Structure formats: structure tokens, C-alpha cells
Amino acid sequence: MRDWMFVAPLLAKHYKVVTFDGRGAGKSPDPVGDVNCVEDLKRLLVQLNIHRTTLIGHSMGGQIATDFSLEYPEYVSELILIAPALSGFHYSSEFVKYMNKVSSAAPDIDKMIEISQSAPSYRVVQTSPHKKLTEQMLRHHIERTFHWPDFELIWPKPPAAERLGELTAKTLLMVGTEELPDNIRVADYFQKHSDAHIVEILGADHMVTLTHPKDLYRNIVNFIEG
Template sequence: MSLRTSEHASEHTSGRADRSRSEVHLVPAPGGGRLWAERSGSGTPVVLLHGSGMDSRLWDGVLPELARRHDVVRYDARGLGRSAEPDRPFDDVEDLRAVLDHFGLASAALVGLSMGGETALDFALAHPARVTALALVGASVSGHHWPAAPETADYAEARRRGDASALAALELSVWAAMGRTAPGGELIAAMVEENAARRIVSEHHLAGAPVRAAEPRLGEVAVPTLVVHGDRDHPEIAAIAERLAADIPGARAHRVPAADHYLPLRTPERLTELLLAHLAA
């Protein structure tokens, strides 16, 4: 099922016919429900995956230039944004496969932030023939042991109580440290606050997904990989980025100044530059 919009995604480029408008699709999700997805531009395929408690608006500052050169799909993860809430356990890796299948993409480059980076990496290890490149932005990684921290217990308590307001406040204080007045701040706050209650439901059902551990298998990644994190992101994200860059063969790493965990909205121009260079290599 698809719904088509009249929004212009990109201009015509010499030698290549671009889509004149974006296409909004409702992708059937494994086990039921629909995933909201948008396809823009033309060229080699790229799929954008957002992080936990966010939605595809994370990529608003990156999409226009990326779609000038690539066939770009972005989607809202299960239960977030405009996608249907789950009512049973689901697997975000299988959801990504459903998105690729829906758009007829045998393979694509995957760009993921945080949870989206973890999903992209898990997918690349499970389905290596379907991934042409990886860009891991402030990424988490399955199998990583997170050190104990006060906010970990606070997150768990907010989820236990179903306290969406407390969860949103934690997210913004821990992960959006640059605040609302920094670039992208209002959109970041809106995404977090609008998705907080839905996140609690989604994460409850995601807990039933298969347990994966990508961290000890990073040496198996066989596609060009870019690792990016902001200089004001959580310290553990910096540690994970260092591990990804060291253990993934040939990975290239960049530390972006003036960016916290919401790097695509804090410094969209710099991230776009890095992505275009990586995807053209």
C-alpha cells in the first residue's frame, strides 16, 4: 500500500531522471501492522534508520541533499512516529528486511543512528549480501556491556511506571545535552515528547526479539563502514565508536564538533558531507 505526496524531493540532474516527488508508503510489518515510510530521489539506494524514542524526522536536515544523488528510504520504526503500535513481540531486523522487500531493493547502504545503527549492523551480519555500505552515527551495538550509571536505574523506573513524561525528560537531559536552544532543539524535543508513551509500548514488545551480539563479530563486517559520533555525545557512545572503528575492517571514523547524540539535527551539513563522500567511494 502506498500514498503518494506532491512534495518535490529533488531537482533533475544531468544524465539521471530523479523522482519529482516523494512517495509515502505504509509497509506491511511482519506479524501485522504498518510501517510508515517515505521514498525520495533516485540513484543508488540508501535506507535511513533513526534511534529509540525518535522518528524519521531525525533526518529532515540530511534528506534533501542525499536525495539529489540517491534513492533514499526513511521509515518510522515499529510503534514510533506514524508507524502502528505493536501488540506482540517483533524484531527490528526483520522489519528492516520487510522495508527493503517492499521497495524491491535487493541491497542498500544503511545509515543508522543509535538504535538504528545497532539494527543496521545486526542486519549486515545476518544478511550480508543485502548491504552495500554502513554509516553508523552515534551507534549502539548489540552485545555491548553498558557500565552502571544513575540514569540507567532512572530509565528502568520510568518504564516500569509507564511514566512518559519522566522518560522524555531523561532522554532530553542525558542525550540532548546541548538543549532546546541549540540547532534542531525544538524538533528534537517535539520528537522525544511525542514518542515517549509510544516508546514504552514499543520497547516492551521489542524485548521479545532474538538476542544478538554484534560486538564480538565486528571483524566479519565486509562492507565500507563510516563511524561518526558527536563530541558532546554520551561518553559510552564515544567508547563504542572507538571499538567499531578499531574492529570493523577498513572502517573510517569521524568525531564531529558541536554535536550531541542528535547529530543529524545538530550538524546536518557536516553529516551530509560525510555521508555523500562515504557513499560515493
């Protein structure tokens, strides 16, 4: 939920806002067995008696939000994605090598953080006042993964990359101009295969939620009200 600590209060001035930690993140329990993030989100909305919402997701949260919108379109009035991942998308060999390099540094957490933060997608936040917060969030995530039991992430089939044309929710995708090439490619893929409105956030990297909350806020409100 720390990812939203600057954006959520701005939106809460005008809307009811709910943020949550997915399984294995923040204060939520560790993932066990088969984990279906889409069904977790549906159970949360049902529990909160929310039957129609603007759904906002960042990074992997964007992947969850996209899959949810395809599986349960009746729940989503607007879909807002911020540098989202995408199930079924073919990521480059360079991106896979980068992720493997981070993993291979385990269990040296400091080394894993150093490698992870060396990517271009963290260059802006590394020179911002939020550098320490970003590292704290990453350290928390890595430390928790060392204690996770065996589990498997379950995603809807077919994957979202093959179904973007089925999106019925009005969709906004925002991505920083200082992102990894693969994240830019995901935005381009949405533009080609859906009716999503694409907005570039000038001078932002992957942690745009921390460094450019007012830009996100303005675009979100304009999109909803427009």
C-alpha cells in the same frame, strides 16, 4: 522519520532515499509479540524491490543496521552508522542508572523528558533551534510506550559486538565530540574490532542529525563516492 528531516533532503539530491518508522515509532503500528527489527527491515527492502543499498542508521537505528549487515551482507554495499547502539555491548553502570532514572519517573512525562534531556548527550541540541523538535519526538515516543502491549525484541545471535570482524560492507561510523562516554566507547569498540572508518563531528551531541546535517551529508557523500 523526523530524525532525518534535514539529512534526507540533502542526500535525495543525488540518490534514491528511503526513510521509515520502525515498529512503535512515528506512524508505524505498535509492537506486538516478538518483534525482530532486522527482519522488519529485510521485509521492507523486499517489498520495495531493493536488493543492494547504502544502509544508514542513527542510535538504535545504527544497532539495527549493524545486525542487518551481519545477517544479510549481500544487501549492503555501504554501512553508515551515526552514534550507534550495539547489541551485546557492555554498557557502564552509569549509563544503566541514567536509563533507570528516566524510567522511574514514569508516568510523569514532563519529568521523564527533563531527566532524559539533562544528559550531556543532549546539551548541544538543547541550546539549538531544534530543542522543541527534540522534545516533541521524545514526548511522542514516551506517550506511545505507555500504550504498548507486551512484546519482546528479538536480536540475532551471537550479538553484533561479538561479530564485528565479520562485517564485509564498507563501514563509516560518525559520532559527536559532545556525546555520552558510552557512545564514544562504542565508536572505540568498532575501531578496535572492525575496519570501520571513524569520523568525529566537532561540537555535536547525540542529535547530530538535527544540528549538523550538512556535516553528515558531506561525510556520507565523500564516503560513498570515495
